[in-house]
Amino acid sequence: xxxxxxxxxxxxxxxxxxxxxxxxxxxxxxxxxxxxxxxxxxxxxxxxxxxxxxxxxxxxxxxxxxxxxxxxxxxxxxxxxxxxxxxxxxxxxxxxxxxxxxxxxxxxxxxxxxxxxxxxxxxxxxxxxxxxxxxxxxxxxxxxxxxxxxxxxxxxxxxxxxxxxxxxxxxxxxxxxxxxxxxxxxxxxxxxxxxxxxxxxxxxxxxxxxxxxxxxxxxxxxxxxxxxxxxxxxxxxxxxxxxxxxx
Numbered sequence: 001x002x003x004x005x006x007x008x009x010x011x012x013x014x015x016x017x018x019x020x021x022x023x024x025x026x027x028x029x030x031x032x033x034x035x036x037x038x039x040x041x042x043x044x045x046x047x048x049x050x051x052x053x054x055x056x057x058x059x060x061x062x063x064x065x066x067x068x069x070x071x072x073x074x075x076x077x078x079x080x081x082x083x084x085x086x087x088x089x090x091x092x093x094x095x096x097x098x099x100x101x102x103x104x105x106x107x108x109x110x111x112x113x114x115x116x117x118x119x120x121x122x123x124x125x126x127x128x129x130x131x132x133x134x135x136x137x138x139x140x141x142x143x144x145x146x147x148x149x150x151x152x153x154x155x156x157x158x159x160x161x162x163x164x165x166x167x168x169x170x171x172x173x174x175x176x177x178x179x180x181x182x183x184x185x186x187x188x189x190x191x192x193x194x195x196x197x198x199x200x201x202x203x204x205x206x207x208x209x210x211x212x213x214x215x216x217x218x219x220x221x222x223x224x225x226x227x228x229x230x231x232x233x234x235x236x237x238x239x240x241x242x243x244x245x246x247x
Contacts, residue, residue: 009209009231009232009233009234009235010042010043010091010118010123010231010232010234011039011040011041011042011043011229011230011231011232012041012042012043012044012045012125012157012159012200012229012230012232013036013039013041013043013044013045013214013227013228013229013230014044014045014047014127014159014160014161014198014199014200014227014228015032015035015036015044015045015046015047015198015223015225015227015228016046016047016048016129016161016188016197016198016223016224016225017032017046017047017048017049017058017222017223017225018048018223018224018225019048019049019050019058019083020032020050020058020222020223021223022221022222022223023190023191023220023221023223023224024221028222029056029058029061029062030065031218031221031222032058032062032222032223033061033062033065033066034218034222035214035216035218035219035222035223035227036062036065036066036088036227037065037066038214038216038218038219039214039227039229041229042089042090042091043087043088043089043090043091043116043125043157044066044068044087044088044089045085045086045087045112045125045127045159045160046059046062046085046086046087046088046127047084047085047086047129047160047161048083048084048129049062049072049083049084049085049086050082050083051072051074051082051083051086058086059072059086062086062088063088066088066090067090068088068089068090069088069089069090069091069092069093070086070087070088071086071087071089071093071096071112071114072084072085072086073085073086073087073098073110073111073112073127074110075107075108075109075110075129076107076108084110084129085110085111085112085127085128085129085160086112087112087114087125087127089114089116089125091116091117091118091123092116092117093114093115093116093117094114094115094116094117094122095114095115096112096113096114096115097112097113097114098110098111098112098113099111099112099113099126099128099143099144099147101128101130101131101139101140101143101144103131103135103136103139103140106131106132106133106136107131107132109128109129109130109131109136109140110128110129111126111127111128111129111144111147111160112125112126112127112128113125113126113147114127115154118234119234121155121234122154122155123155123156123157123232123234124151124154124155124156124157125156125157125159126144126147126148126156126157126158126159127159127160128140128144128158128159128160128161128162129160129161129163130160130161130162130163130164131163132163134169134171137162137163137164137169137171138169138170138171141171141172141174141175142171142174144158145174145175145178148178148179148203149178155202155203155204155207155234156202156203157200157201157202157207157230157232158175158179158200158201158202159198159199159200159201159228159230160198160199161197161198161225162197162198162199163197164196164197164199165195165197167184167196175199175201178201178203179201179202179203179205180201180202180203180204180205180208182199182200182201182202182205182208182211183211184196184199185198185211185212185213185228186213187213187225187226187227187228188224188225188226189224189225190219190220190221190222190223190224190225190226191220193213193226197225198225198226198227198228199228200228200230202230202232206233207232207233207234208230208232208233209230209231209232209233210230210231211228211229211230211231212228212229212230213226213227213228213229214226214227214228214229
C-alpha cells in the first residue's frame with residue numbers, strides 16, 4: 001500500500017473513564033470532558049463508557065462537549081444502555097470496524113478499528129480494553145495482532161487499557177516484537193499510580209515521539225485511571241512491513 005507522508009503531529013490519549021464515576025463516588029461526566037479539554041488531544045480512546053443508560057448517552061455528551069467525531073464500541077448490554085469502548089477524534093473518519101475479543105466464560109471485550117484522515121493521509125487507530133485474566137489477554141492480543149498485520153503499510157496506533165499488571169508477560173512481548181517497545185507509565189490508581197495498565201504502541205515505532213501521564217488535580221479524582229498521552233510524529237515516510245513475532 002502506498003501511503004503518502006503525513007505532514008503534522010497529533011496528540012492521542014487513552015483514558016479509562018470508570019463510567020464517569022470519580023473517586024468521590026459521584027457520576028460526573030462533565031469532569032471527564034474537562035480532563036479531556038485540559039489535555040487538548042486530537043484523538044481520545046475511551047474505556048468504560050456508558051451509552052443510552054437511564055436516558056443519558058455519555059459518549060454523545062463527550063462528543064458534544066469536544067466537538068469531535070465519535071465512534072461507539074459497546075461490549076456489554078446494561079438494561080436500556082450499552083457499556084464499552086469509545087473513540088473521539090477531531091480528524092475525519094474514513095472507516096470503522098469493531099473487533100470481537102470475547103473469551104468464553106469471561107466478560108465480553110472488544111476493540112474499535114478506525115481509519116482516520118489526518119491531513120489527507122490515513123492513520124489506523126485500534127482502541128481496546130482487555131480482560132482481567134492472563135489467559136484471555138493472551139488470546140485477545142493474538143487477535144489484535146492478526147488485525148494489525150493486515151495492511152502492513154498503514155501507519156497504526158494500538159492503545160487502551162490492557163489490564164496487564166506484570167510487564168514481562170509473553171503477550172506483551174508479542175506487542176513489543178511487532179510494534180517496538182513502548183514506555184510503561186503508571187496510570188492506576190489515579191491518586192497514587194503504581195501500575196502501567198494503559199499503553200500506547202505505534203507502527204512504525206518512530207511515530208511515537210513521547211508519552212506522558214496527565215496528572216492534573218481534576219484527573220486524580222475524575223476516574224480511577226489517569227489519562228495516558230502520546231505525541232505522534234505523523235510526518236514520515238511510508239512503512240515497510242513490520243516483523244512477525246516469534247510465537
